[in-house]
Amino acid sequence: MNETCAIIVAAGRGTRLPGDLPKQYLRLDGQALLRHSLARLTKNPSIDKARAVIHPDDLELYGEAAEGLDLLPPVFGGATRQESVLRGLESLSDLSPSKVLIHDGARPFASEALIARVAGALDAHEGAIAALPVTDTLKREDNHRVAGTVDRQGLWRAQTPQGFRFASILEAHRAADGLNLTDDAAVAEAAGMEVALVEGDEDNFKVTTPQDVLRAQRLLSPNLETRVGTGFDVHRFEAGATLYLCGVRIPHDRGLSGHSDADVGLHALTDAILGALGAGDIGEHFPPSDPRWRGAESAIFMRHAAGLVAERRGRIVNLDLTLICERPKLSPHRLAMRQSIAEILALPLERVSVKATTTERLGFTGRNEGIAAQATATLALPEGG
Numbered sequence: 458m459n460e461t462c463a464i465i466v467a468a469g470r471g472t473r474l475p476g477d478l479p480k481q482y483l484r485l486d487g488q489a490l491l492r493h494s495l496a497r498l499t500k501n502p503s504i505d506k507a508r509a510v511i512h513p514d515d516l517e518l519y520g521e522a523a524e525g526l527d528l529l530p531p532v533f534g535g536a537t538r539q540e541s542v543l544r545g546l547e548s549l550s551d552l553s554p555s556k557v558l559i560h561d562g563a564r565p566f567a568s569e570a571l572i573a574r575v576a577g578a579l580d581a582h583e584g585a586i587a588a589l590p591v592t593d594t595l596k597r598e599d600n601h602r603v604a605g606t607v608d609r610q611g612l613w614r615a616q617t618p619q620g621f622r623f624a625s626i627l628e629a630h631r632a633a634d635g636l637n638l639t640d641d642a643a644v645a646e647a648a649g650m651e652v653a654l655v656e657g658d659e660d661n662f663k664v665t666t667p668q669d670v671l672r673a674q675r676l677l678s679p680n681l682e683t684r685v686g687t688g689f690d691v692h693r694f695e696a697g698a699t700l701y702l703c704g705v706r707i708p709h710d711r712g713l714s715g716h717s718d719a720d721v722g723l724h725a726l727t728d729a730i731l732g733a734l735g736a737g738d739i740g741e742h743f744p745p746s747d748p749r750w751r752g753a754e755s756a757i758f759m760r761h762a763a764g765l766v767a768e769r770r771g772r773i774v775n776l777d778l779t780l781i782c783e784r785p786k787l788s789p790h791r792l793a794m795r796q797s798i799a800e801i802l803a804l805p806l807e808r809v810s811v812k813a814t815t816t817e818r819l820g821f822t823g824r825n826e827g828i829a830a831q832a833t834a835t836l837a838l839p840e841g842g
């Protein structure tokens with residue numbers, strides 16, 4: 458069949474990292490390292506079917522790591538990497554795919570493009586491996602002293618995935634049984650197969666040392682940067698209307714007029730959040746001409762803005778709102794207003810501030826014609842987002 462299968466090799470007992478867990482099951486960003494590798498291959502459009510080769514002791518850990526991913530049932534590996542790959546290949550012989558990509562389970566960052574490059578190169582070559590040229594000068598050591606410099610010209614560091622025509626690599630692996638070679642390209646070479654070099658990726662490193670674990674964690678949690686936005690809004694008083702501020706009903710002889718519930722505090726906060734996102738203003742997201750928003754609770758608007766923050770994998774650091782009016786007196790309602798905002802956005806109370814001031818009877822607020830509100834929102838957003 459003209460299919461491409463993948464084998465993910467995860468049967469090793471890594472001994473270079475502290476702790477009891479085999480390294481492929483260390484948790485990175487809340488998931489087993491191996492899950493990241495499995496997901497990259499199973500979700501790649503170049504791969505039709507994928508199977509992991511695991512250690513018999515890891516069946517339970519594997520079940521958790523592979524949950525929900527589209528994988529063939531795992532097979533058990535052998536005593537060496539080479540033996541494990543051979544078992545994986547033998548297990549695919551009934552499917553007899555045309556191509557196979559073999560990948561280390563401890564390389565969680567093979568990009569979609571990298572996998573596609575290796576798979577694509579197999580149209581023209583019997584084998585193709587991801588690799589990078591050596592850039593450091595190489596020294597030969599003798600008793601912890603430099604015994605010579607090795608010419609690095611033409612030297613490459615082999616990564617995985619390594620791809621091959623399936624029938625050829627299966628035959629090569631059967632013939633190489635017992636040689637204990639450290640990668641599949643070496644097996645292919647031993648069989649005289651032609652193997653092309655495909656551009657690898659520095660991020661496609663093998664997690665081996667504790668430093669590698671830290672590097673992997675850094676790659677998975679992007680740097681956050683701070684964004685600040687401001688919002689300002691005014692609504693005029695209207696006799697007979699109900700006054701809502703920050704989602705709290707405030708007893709007063711007048712309310713505010715507006716298309717929605719006219720909650721001037723939540724409008725200013727919504728604009729501040731949208732401003733920090735560079736995502737326009739409240740009128741753009743909720744046009745006053747749209748009858749859906751007539752009398753609407755303004756919590757909907759603020760929640761929508763907060764949803765955009767979450768979509769960008771960011772979070773609200775804090776919100777600060779100042780309400781400006783002569784009357785009603787707002788200090789008795791400040792705590793309730795803070796609590797209301799914190800509840801609408803599921804934020805801790807200390808991240809929400811509500812203040813109130815007058816304008817010393819000056820201007821439209823001084824003349825009791827309406828209420829003004831100004832807000833700032835501080836967000837933490839992933840860099841480059």
Ligand code: MG
Binds near residue numbers: 690691692715720
């Ligand atoms: Mg408004």
